[in-house]
Amino acid sequence: MADARLRRAYGIASGTVQSVNSLQGAVLVGGLLLASQMRVTVPGVPITEAHPTALLLALGLDGASFARRFGIRQAWSDDHQRDAAIAAVCAREGFSRNWTVDLATDRHELEQDPHSYWLALVFYFWPESIP
Secondary structure, eight states, X not given: OHHHHHHHHHTOOTTTSOOGGGSTTHHHXXXXXXXXXXXXXXXXXXXXXXXXXXXXXXXXXXXXXHHHHTTOOOOOSSHHHHHHHHHHHHHHHHHTTSOOEEGGGSOOTTSOOTTTSTTOOEEOEESSOOO
């Protein structure tokens, strides 16, 4: 990796030069890059955002109870696989219109509109209205 080589070669502190994957919130950047590439490869592919850990906390569920509630087999061996399964359920429930709340439409005025910006349409399905 270029960042590690630069730090080694010039004695640069690790916080000065970092790769995107090492940054806090890197998953957001990775998600945008993946979504962008998907738009090139499969134009019009439906894309939704998901936050599995936040969803589990909001619903008061753990992975096993989530799997039972939404009729999926608990076949994951780590939290990354669990989160992928939960994200798939979010997409299934949203695109099948079982979840009708789209948090992308209810956002702060300074946030970008994921229904109209360069990567549009991007949805953020949620199982219930938020007070």
